[in-house]
Amino acid sequence: MDAGLKRELEAKVYAGERLTREDGVALYDSDDLAWLGKLAHHQRTEMNGDRVMFNVNRHLNLTNVCSASCAYCSFQRKPGEKDAYTMRIDEAVRKAKEMEDEQLTELHIVNGLHPTLPWRYYPKVLRELKAALPNVKLKCFTATEVQWFEKISGLPASEILDELMDAGLESLTGGGAEIFDWEVRQHIVDHACHWEDWSRIHRLAHEKGMKTPATMLYGHIEERRHRVDHVMRLRELQDETGGFAVFIPLRYQHDFVDSKDGKVRNRIQERTTMAAPAESLKTFAVSRLMFDNVPHVKCFWVMHGLSVAQLSLNFGVDDLDGSVVEYKITHDADSYGTPTTMHRDDLLNLIWDAGFQPVERNTRYEVVREYDKAPSLADRRSEPQQVWA
Numbered sequence: 265m266d267a268g269l270k271r272e273l274e275a276k277v278y279a280g281e282r283l284t285r286e287d288g289v290a291l292y293d294s295d296d297l298a299w300l301g302k303l304a305h306h307q308r309t310e311m312n313g314d315r316v317m318f319n320v321n322r323h324l325n326l327t328n329v330c331s332a333s334c335a336y337c338s339f340q341r342k343p344g345e346k347d348a349y350t351m352r353i354d355e356a357v358r359k360a361k362e363m364e365d366e367q368l369t370e371l372h373i374v375n376g377l378h379p380t381l382p383w384r385y386y387p388k389v390l391r392e393l394k395a396a397l398p399n400v401k402l403k404c405f406t407a408t409e410v411q412w413f414e415k416i417s418g419l420p421a422s423e424i425l426d427e428l429m430d431a432g433l434e435s436l437t438g439g440g441a442e443i444f445d446w447e448v449r450q451h452i453v454d455h456a457c458h459w460e461d462w463s464r465i466h467r468l469a470h471e472k473g474m475k476t477p478a479t480m481l482y483g484h485i486e487e488r489r490h491r492v493d494h495v496m497r498l499r500e501l502q503d504e505t506g507g508f509a510v511f512i513p514l515r516y517q518h519d520f521v522d523s524k525d526g527k528v529r530n531r532i533q534e535r536t537t538m539a540a541p542a543e544s545l546k547t548f549a550v551s552r553l554m555f556d557n558v559p560h561v562k563c564f565w566v567m568h569g570l571s572v573a574q575l576s577l578n579f580g581v582d583d584l585d586g587s588v589v590e591y592k593i594t595h596d597a598d599s600y601g602t603p604t605t606m607h608r609d610d611l612l613n614l615i616w617d618a619g620f621q622p623v624e625r626n627t628r629y630e631v632v633r634e635y636d637k638a639p640s641l642a643d644r645r646s647e648p649q650q651v652w653a
C-alpha cells in the first residue's frame with residue numbers, strides 16, 4: 265500500500281468516517297499488521313474502552329443428523345450412519361441440567377436439519393429446557409434452521425419465531441451465514457438458505473425485538489473481497505434494523521481426519537489450508553474498522569487457540585466466547601489441541617493476562633458483573649506470567 269493511501273485511510277479512521285468497500289479491500293491488501301492493529305485498536309477503544317465481554321455459556325447440539333451436505337462440514341451425519349444421534353427431549357434436558365453449575369447464563373443450541381423430526385419437537389424442547397433452567401437464556405437455531413422449520417411445518421417464519429419466543433427463545437444464533445457471495449457460496453453450502461432468506465429471518469427477529477449475532481466463515485476458498493462484500497451486506501442491514509449485537513468471524517477448520525471414525529468429510533479439504541493467525545488478526549481488524557454500526561466483535565477462542573484469542577483483543581475484538589465445556593462442531597473437525605474446557609476463572613485470567621478488564625454479560629449484552637481492572641504492568645512483573653496453550 266502506498267504511503268498516500270495509508271495516510272488517507274488513517275485520517276478517515278481517526279475522523280470516525282465510514283470506510284468504503286474499496287477501503288476494506290485496501291486494508292486487507294496491506295501487509296502492515298501492526299498498523300492495522302493500531303487502527304482497529306483505536307476503533308475498539310473508542311467503542312468499548314479496555315473492556316472485554318464474555319459470558320458463561322454451554323453448547324448443546326440436539327442432533328447431528330442433517331439433510332444437507334455442506335462441503336466444509338464435519339459435524340453432519342446421515343440417518344443410520346455410525347455416530348448419528350438425536351436427543352430425546354428428556355435427554356436434552358438432562359444434559360443441560362448437568363451443565364448448570366457455575367451460574368450458567370446461556371445455552372447455545374444449533375443442530376443439523378433433521379429429515380424426519382417434526383417441527384413440534386423444537387418449541388417443546390425449548391419449553392422443557394426453560395422450565396428446567398429458568399435463569400438460563402436460550403440462544404438457539406441458525407436462520408438456516410428457521411428456514412428449515414418453515415419447510416417442515418408449512419408455517420411462515422414470523423409464526424415460527426413467535427412460537428419459539430413464546431417457548432423461551434431469547435436470540436437466534438448467527439450461523440448459516442458462511443460467505444454470502446454466490447460465487448463462493450454455491451461451492452460450499454448445500455442447503456436452501458442464502459442471503460435473501462438469511463437476511464429476511466434476521467430482519468424479522470430484529471423487528472420482534474431480538475438482538476442477534478452475525479457470523480462469517482473465512483479462510484477457505486473465498487477471496488478477501490468476498491469477506492468485504494459479506495461485511496458490507498451486513499452493515500447495510502444493520503443500518504436498517506440496528507439488531508446485530510456482535511459480528512463473529514469464524515475461522516474455517518481444515519479437517520484432517522475425523523478422530524471418531526477416521527473419515528474425511530470435508531469435501532474442500534484438498535483445495536484449502538486454513539487461515540494463519542496473522543490472517544485471522546487481519547480479519548478481526550478489518551471487520552472492526554468496517555463495522556462502525558455493530559457494537560461488538562467476537563473471537564470464538566475454540567477456533568483460534570488461546571494465544572491468538574489474547575492477541576485478537578489488540579486487533580478490534582472486545583468479546584470472547586465462551587466458557588465451553590463441550591463444543592462438538594469444531595472439535596469434530598479439528599486436531600489442533602485447543603482445550604475443550606474453559607471456566608469462568610480461566611477466562612478472567614486470560615483477559616487480565618492480556619491487560620484488559622473483564623465484564624461478564626448476558627445474551628443481550630447487558631452487564632451481569634464488572635470485574636477489577638487488570639493489574640498494572642509493574643505489579644505483573646513481580647509475578648510469573650501465565651503460559652497459555
Ligand code: SF4
Pocket residue numbers: 330331332333334337338339340375376377408454455
Ligand atoms: S453446516 Fe449445518 S446445514 Fe450444512 S451440513 Fe453441516 S449441519 Fe447441515
